Amino acid sequence: MHNNVQQDSQTPNHFRDAIGVVDERTGNRNWIYPKKPKGKLYTGRTWFSIALMALMFSGPFMKINGHPVLLLNILERKFIIFGIPFWPQDLPLFALLMLTFVVFIIVFTVVFGRVWCGWACPQTIFMEMLFRKIEYFFEGDAKEQKRINALKWSSSEKLTKRGTKNTIFFLLSFLIANTFLSYLVGVDEMKKLVTHGPDAHMGQFIALTIFSVVFYIVFAKMREIVCIVVCPYGRLQGLMLDKNSIVVAYDFIRGEPRGQHKRNESDHLGDCVDCHRCVHVCPTGIDIRNGTQLECVNCTACIDECDDVMERMHKPHGLIRYASQEEIAKGSVKRITFRSAAYMVVLACMIGVLSYLLITRKDVEAVILRTPGMLFQNQTDHEVSNMYNFEVVNKTFSGQQVEIKVVSPEHLTLKMVDREESLLQLKEDDIIKGSFFLILDKKYIQENNTPATLRVYSNGVLMDEIKTNFVGPVLH
Numbered sequence: 242m243h244n245n246v247q248q249d250s251q252t253p254n255h256f257r258d259a260i261g262v263v264d265e266r267t268g269n270r271n272w273i274y275p276k277k278p279k280g281k282l283y284t285g286r287t288w289f290s291i292a293l294m295a296l297m298f299s300g301p302f303m304k305i306n307g308h309p310v311l312l313l314n315i316l317e318r319k320f321i322i323f324g325i326p327f328w329p330q331d332l333p334l335f336a337l338l339m340l341t342f343v344v345f346i347i348v349f350t351v352v353f354g355r356v357w358c359g360w361a362c363p364q365t366i367f368m369e370m371l372f373r374k375i376e377y378f379f380e381g382d383a384k385e386q387k388r389i390n391a392l393k394w395s396s397s398e399k400l401t402k403r404g405t406k407n408t409i410f411f412l413l414s415f416l417i418a419n420t421f422l423s424y425l426v427g428v429d430e431m432k433k434l435v436t437h438g439p440d441a442h443m444g445q446f447i448a449l450t451i452f453s454v455v456f457y458i459v460f461a462k463m464r465e466i467v468c469i470v471v472c473p474y475g476r477l478q479g480l481m482l483d484k485n486s487i488v489v490a491y492d493f494i495r496g497e498p499r500g501q502h503k504r505n506e507s508d509h510l511g512d513c514v515d516c517h518r519c520v521h522v523c524p525t526g527i528d529i530r531n532g533t534q535l536e537c538v539n540c541t542a543c544i545d546e547c548d549d550v551m552e553r554m555h556k557p558h559g560l561i562r563y564a565s566q567e568e569i570a571k572g573s574v575k576r577i578t579f580r581s582a583a584y585m586v587v588l589a590c591m592i593g594v595l596s597y598l599l600i601t602r603k604d605v606e607a608v609i610l611r612t613p614g615m616l617f618q619n620q621t622d623h624e625v626s627n628m629y630n631f632e633v634v635n636k637t638f639s640g641q642q643v644e645i646k647v648v649s650p651e652h653l654t655l656k657m658v659d660r661e662e663s664l665l666q667l668k669e670d671d672i673i674k675g676s677f678f679l680i681l682d683k684k685y686i687q688e689n690n691t692p693a694t695l696r697v698y699s700n701g702v703l704m705d706e707i708k709t710n711f712v713g714p715v716l717h
Contacts, residue, residue, distance in 0.1 A: 260536055261273065262465060279545060290369075294367075301431075309428065312425075313424055326637070344591060354489075355475075355488065358468070358538040358539050362538070365538055367413075368464060380403075410461045414457035421456075475535065485578050488539060489529060489540075489541060489561065490569055491519075491529050495512050497513065500514070518546040518550060520543075523543060524538070543561050547560050548560075605635055605643055605699040610631075611628070612627075632673070641700060642667075642701075643665040643699050645697055648695065648696050650681070656678045681711060688715060689715060690710040693709050694708055695709065
């Protein structure tokens with residue numbers, strides 16, 4: 242989505258058909274050397290990023306009752322979110338949770354634009370607040386980086402600085418890969434890889450190696466390409482944003498026509514002095530004055546640069562600021578629109594349903610079905626039986642003692658198959674499958690299908706009540 246901005250005759254208008262990371266003449270990669278940003282927003286983002294990185298790196302070690310706060314074990318289909326376990330049987334509930342999260346992102350984007358990209362996205366945080374800072378430390382600002390890049394690899398300066406930087410880049414990528422895998426398989430499994438060695442856990446070692454290389458390529462080579470090409474959220478922002486969404490925007494009403502201010506000749510010019518500092522500091526190489534573009538990640542670096550220029554010119558801040566297109570064009574602020582309100586209603590309904598399902602979620606789930614293909618069996622001359630299959634799942638981290646009891650009819654009895662005890666001992670994350678007979682005297686059978694009620698108790702607490710039918714012959 243692009244704002245309809247007013248441009249002078251000297252401003253190129255083909256930005257909609259090109260991206261800053263591609264050379265228009267050759268089609269080759271145009272490496273971006275952004276100027277080192279500074280300012281209040283950059284300082285705020287730095288401290289916020291430090292807090293998020295500290296939380297992310299410490300997350301795998303955080304536990305509730307001995308279990309991780311967050312675990313996304315896709316291979317074993319075991320998920321733990323804020324200490325709540327989700328097993329394969331909870332797949333519909335987990336899917337609803339993820340769908341609710343997606344709708345939340347849509348609502349957040351419609352109202353607040355790409356604030357997530359600029360302030361909380363792991364790609365932005367690691368790239369701008371970790372890897373880029375290391376690059377500035379070893380190679381200097383944009384001009385110095387260009388100079389070093391122009392040197393031959395035979396130069397000791399380039400070899401030393403680039404070699405040291407890339408070594409640290411790979412070590413950081415290795416650390417991030419370890420953290421990422423800790424969220425997938427658990428920190429305890431990653432500790433086994435360290436203590437037992439790669440030979441005992443070759444699968445995890447190979448995964449760790451692959452992720453380390455991938456993260457290194459992402460942060461050392463691909464960089465802004467991830468946001469522009471790979472990330473689906475960035476590609477879909479044009480569908481989610483509208484003229485009332487808050488974005489990093491250039492106030493073209495106040496800034497145009499842009500130009501260098503001179504004495505006694507600045508009355509017809511806007512506040513923009515066309516210094517291009519907002520362009521030089523952009524990590525994706527765009528000119529924010531052309532309007533909101535696909536490449537913009539709302540990093541706010543251009544806001545800090547422009548505010549610094551305005552301060553030097555004794556002009557008010559905010560020529561580039563967080564604002565909506567409607568706010569800049571018409572001066573009106575409308576945060577809640579019909580579209581955003583509709584999304585909020587949908588989100589509220591989904592949160593309500595999800596909350597209800599989580600509250601009513603049972604610690605033990607039991608499925609009892611009559612054995613398919615079987616009617617009834619004669620146990621003795623006066624007793625008949627029906628065979629049932631059962632599956633009991635423990636969804637908690639504690640042991641459960643489960644018992645299936647007959648409620649009705651009164652003379653119906655239950656007998657386990659291949660089990661002497663009727664009590665089922667389930668361990669943490671345990672599943673027990675088996676069969677049992679329901680036995681009834683023929684004299685109590687009044688119809689072919691006799692309604693029967695069973696109850697499942699866990700540690701003495703009623704978990705479920707199951708309705709079924711007992712099939713038997715009617716004696717006339």
